[in-house]
Amino acid sequence: xxxxxxxxxxxxxxxxxxxxxxxxxxxxxxxxxxxxxxxxxxxxxxxxxxxxxxxxxxxxxxxxxxxxxxxxxxxxxxxxxxxxxxxxxxxxxxxxxxxxxxxxxxxxxxxxxxxxxxxxxxxxxxxxxxx
Numbered sequence: 001x002x003x004x005x006x007x008x009x010x011x012x013x014x015x016x017x018x019x020x021x022x023x024x025x026x027x028x029x030x031x032x033x034x035x036x037x038x039x040x041x042x043x044x045x046x047x048x049x050x051x052x053x054x055x056x057x058x059x060x061x062x063x064x065x066x067x068x069x070x071x072x073x074x075x076x077x078x079x080x081x082x083x084x085x086x087x088x089x090x091x092x093x094x095x096x097x098x099x100x101x102x103x104x105x106x107x108x109x110x111x112x113x114x115x116x117x118x119x120x121x122x123x124x125x126x127x128x129x130x131x
Contacts, residue, residue: 020105022091027052027100030060032082034075044070046078052090054097061090061100 027050035047049062064078082088082102093099 018093022099022101022104023094025052025054025090025092025100027088027090029082029084029086029088031084032079034072034079044072044075046070046075046082048079048082048102050088050090050100050102052092052100054092057097059092059098059100061092061098063099063101065101065103 030049030051032046032048034044037043037045046064047062048064049060051058051060053059070078088102090100090102091104
């Protein structure tokens with residue numbers, strides 16, 4: 001369990017770090033709403049669709065920030081800021097311009113989850129008398 005948490009968090013951290021080098025583009029908001037990524041409505045996500053041009057080729061994306069969890073109040077607050085028709089700055093992957101985000105980078109959450117994974121491994125090792 002701990003190892004799985006560590007591996008998935010490191011993958012997420014790697015993706016977010018790469019986004020720090022993505023290029024800037026200008027976009028227009030097409031829609032903005034909170035969606036839920038589960039049937040129980042426990043995981044709200046701000047889904048903000050926007051259109052942007054890269055070398056005269058149109059792209060759309062609905063990603064606010066890579067691999068991020070939100071509380072409902074926070075997701076609603078984010079959606080409220082992004083009204084349809086508003087012009088914004090987005091960041092796109094030059095290797096795959098269809099990948100874009102409004103907020104690039106990471107917020108340190110992954111490091112906390114990695115530490116949690118290490119704690120699980122240590123607890124499991126202690127419980128099995130491996131240490």
